Amino acid sequence: MRAPRLAVIDLARGLAVIAMVIYHLSWDLSWFGFVQWPVAQGFGWRLFAGSIAGSFLFLAGVSLDLAHHEAIRWRAFWRRLATIAAAAAAVSLVTYFAFADSFVRFGILHSIAAASLIALPFARLPSWTVPAAALFFLTLPLWATSSVFDGPLWFWTGLGKTGFASVDYVPVAPWTGVTLAGLSLSKGFRKLGVWQKLSVLGFEGASGKGLRLTGRHSLTIYLLHQPVLYGLVWSAAQVTPELDRAGNAFVRNCTIACQDTYASPSACNSACTCTVDRLKTDGVWEDLNKDPLNQSLRQQMNETYAICLAEPGD
Template sequence: MPRTETGRLAVLDLVRGVAIVAMAIYHFSWDLSWFALVDWDVGGAPSWRAFAVSIAASFMILVGISLDLAHHKEIRWRSFWKRFALIAASAACVSIGTYFAFGDSFVRFGILHCIAVSSLIALPFTRMPLVYALVASAVILTLPNWASSSVFDGDMWIWTGLGTPAMPSVDYVPLAPWTGATLLGVALSKAIRRSAAMERLKQMEFCSLSGRALRWMGRHSLPIYLLHQPLLYGLVWSVTLLGPNMDRTSRSFQTNCAQSCATSIGNEALCVAACRCTLDGLKSENIWQPLLGSPQDPDLQTRMNQLYSACLSAPGTDTIN
């Protein structure tokens, strides 16, 4: 892991930069889905969920590695508290910003909140033997499997990860299990520092254009994190206002209908076909536009539910009599 002119480890900056790029890809895809410009189920599809989990895990592990490298000889309290205050303030800004953007779905305890608190929890383990960090990591990673309880339901205990939040959130990264990933990073750093691999990694260089770009992003990961999503969200929002009409309402209806249906009956393919059939029926009967104008109209709601029920029985039918 070559040290840069500032004493940073180049490989950590590079890996953090890769994680930043992956995060931007995920958020851009989420924005496209949110505005119904694409029909990707970014919030619910297993592949997208796995992608999001891998990104969050990489950041939390890197937090632990960085903590151990910075404090394993002695805890540098001044730099630690300066970094903690910056992350905590940034987390508060994210909560405030998303409250105005998303209302009740705002970020109550997202990845920055988790990084701040996890840093506090993991800091003492940088001065302990490796086995302590490993055991603590295993306990917290598995905590939701054996300690979850309805006692922790609601927003008061949302940070624990051991209950069910009262409201959904666009970003939710609780301490259990995610602090376990940070402690795993501490243990990983200790193992690497004591191995021959450390010296070999120090000799690596990342001087290509792409390597320098990723290292730069890794060094400035926090401001990029704070700025990239408002910029991407604003870009996609502008396209929806200024771009061509893409019949986003139809696409949004099919996406939301299919997600709700799949949650109820568990057959995603059937739900997609049934919701497409329902939309076709609404349009063929010329009640789609009236439904958009008066979504609470009981007669229109009743007919839509009738079409939906019939389509579940015959999802390949274009019109339902």
């Protein structure tokens, strides 16, 4: 028999969805040059993105325990897994056309599907095995990373160099450990009667109802929100040509390329911003935008970049 739905879980998932929407809107605004926030490279933004992904994976583990602790409900599990896998494939396809080589090869939905398969047996195994498995996956990148896992065949493991950039990359290691941690916590909560105590919370206020509804439809919102947000920001970009989108795009792409060689995002961002500013001051930037393939102008750009990169404090 299926356990009654817990409002607190829907509420938590709804909060994660809201955070996800905020992050993706910020990313879109940065991508189109409306803001100078380092959404793709900044440590705080990366931490924010990681916490959102972790929230969904953690809650997936909680849900696995609540749904299958008495007996594995195979039909429901395979139906849910098929839905998530189909959604993950759709995300990969759409982002392939939108972002080319940076498309989502193994993002949050791929990770949830893989983690669900791996974590499912632990819903019926003794409680002590779950934190041990969680620790195993969480620490894998610390001791199992190897060149054996380099390249496209093993990129999903997270244990090698992928050789590609991606707008969303959530590999099995360490992220499956987060799902197992959620499963472990839920087991503990059941034994201590915490879920029973929390079941009386209904969150019947307007905000509570809204968040619960959002949480119940998190997958649909995930699939639809970014195309809508991206489309709205793109539309706004078409009617505000005064923004220096070329300069912002250069700094963004230059920073990403710089980090392939230099590990510091802040140093790379500083050097790339310096490059654009100096090219504008020297009167080169406008000509470079009109004739981006001009080798003489590109040589000036490269020389300016090298100077900015070498300067102390950049």
